[in-house]
Amino acid sequence: MPRSLVMGGAGFLGSHLCDRLLEAGHEVICMDNLVTGSADNIAHLAGDRFQFINHDVTRTIQVDGPLDYVLNFASPASPVNYLKLPIATLKVGSFGTHNALGLARAKKAVFLMASTSEVYGDPKEHPQAETYWGNVNPIGPRSVYDEAKRYAEALTMAYHRTHQVDTRIARIFNTYGPRMGIDDGRAIPNFFKQAWTGKDLTVYGDGRQTRSFCYVTDLIEGIYRLLLSSEHDPVNIGNPKEMNLLEMAEKILQVTGSQSKIVFKPLPTDDPKVRQPNIARARELLQWQPQVDLDQGLRVTSEYFKSQLGGD
Numbered sequence: 001m002p003r004s005l006v007m008g009g010a011g012f013l014g015s016h017l018c019d020r021l022l023e024a025g026h027e028v029i030c031m032d033n034l035v036t037g038s039a040d041n042i043a044h045l046a047g048d049r050f051q052f053i054n055h056d057v058t059r060t061i062q063v064d065g066p067l068d069y070v071l072n073f074a075s076p077a078s079p080v081n082y083l084k085l086p087i088a089t090l091k092v093g094s095f096g097t098h099n100a101l102g103l104a105r106a107k108k109a110v111f112l113m114a115s116t117s118e119v120y121g122d123p124k125e126h127p128q129a130e131t132y133w134g135n136v137n138p139i140g141p142r143s144v145y146d147e148a149k150r151y152a153e154a155l156t157m158a159y160h161r162t163h164q165v166d167t168r169i170a171r172i173f174n175t176y177g178p179r180m181g182i183d184d185g186r187a188i189p190n191f192f193k194q195a196w197t198g199k200d201l202t203v204y205g206d207g208r209q210t211r212s213f214c215y216v217t218d219l220i221e222g223i224y225r226l227l228l229s230s231e232h233d234p235v236n237i238g239n240p241k242e243m244n245l246l247e248m249a250e251k252i253l254q255v256t257g258s259q260s261k262i263v264f265k266p267l268p269t270d271d272p273k274v275r276q277p278n279i280a281r282a283r284e285l286l287q288w289q290p291q292v293d294l295d296q297g298l299r300v301t302s303e304y305f306k307s308q309l310g311g312d
């Protein structure tokens with residue numbers, strides 16, 4: 001039975017990854033300090049093949065016994081959270097990733113780094129392919145996340161080249177679905193909460209900035225296939241269907257049937273104007289592409305947020 005460590009396993013993506021690995025027959029150790037993750041996300045997972053360890057991965061990580069896979073999903077990931085936790089975000093991307101790579105090396109485990117489309121910054125190439133080096137402000141407020149992830153990618157490649165660690169790098173684009181933190185400040189949770197509670201939907205800027213949203217089960221399937229591949233260079237995982245934020249707000253009003261209005265608020269500093277993955281590499285290497293369409297994904301997500309608000 002493969003034995004896997006999921007760092008950040010109580011987070012939005014980490015918990016879905018635990019689900020997927022358990023389904024594939026792994027024994028799963030979930031490590032999280034619950035700073036942005038939640039015990040509720042893994043409450044359904046208690047059992048023989050699942051173990052939770054409350055630990056801050058910026059401190060030395062000790063795991064008894066063998067490990068086949070180490071998956072590093074530990075980090076605040078929403079702009080509101082990483083702006084509240086700037087130094088913790090830099091530390092988890094640097095020290096946390098260093099500890100994880102050291103552990104993977106010692107255990108001769110495959111290592112997978114959850115990187116991000118934020119490595120492309122406010123991109124000057126559109127859509128973004130893995131060959132694009134990005135346009136990141138190294139001292140702006142978002143740099144605590146962007147540069148930590150860029151450093152984590154550099155460290156991952158250095159461990160691969162120097163110590164022959166069997167590494168993978170997933171560049172994850174915007175993802176949504178059940179277990180997103182309702183108060184994490186991202187557009188989709190904000191819009192749902194506002195729609196369900198009769199508040200105005202807050203669109204930042206003129207709402208013409210774009211994102212491309214992937215449903216969580218699609219994303220996790222891409223990650224799982226990358227893990228089983230032998231690809232060391234970064235691979236974009238995301239849904240190429242691009243839309244602007246005003247369209248997303250309108251879509252959420254439609255899905256919820258809410259009478260809320262849309263209001264415009266200032267655009268945060270360095271907010272990327274466009275974002276869309278080029279997934280040609282994932283298609284070719286992993287035979288993967290998203291399956292869930294936006295209406296379908298938003299309906300399930302809507303029910304989740306409604307239940308979080310005590311609405312059913």
Ligand code: UDP
Pocket residue numbers: 078079080174185186187188190191202203204205209211245267268271272
């Ligand atoms: N956004 C918005 N209203 C909100 C929250 C976010 O219009 O209440 C915008 C934000 O400015 C950005 C986009 O939605 O352009 C996506 O933001 P999010 O925080 O979800 O993630 P990002 O893609 O910026 O990491």
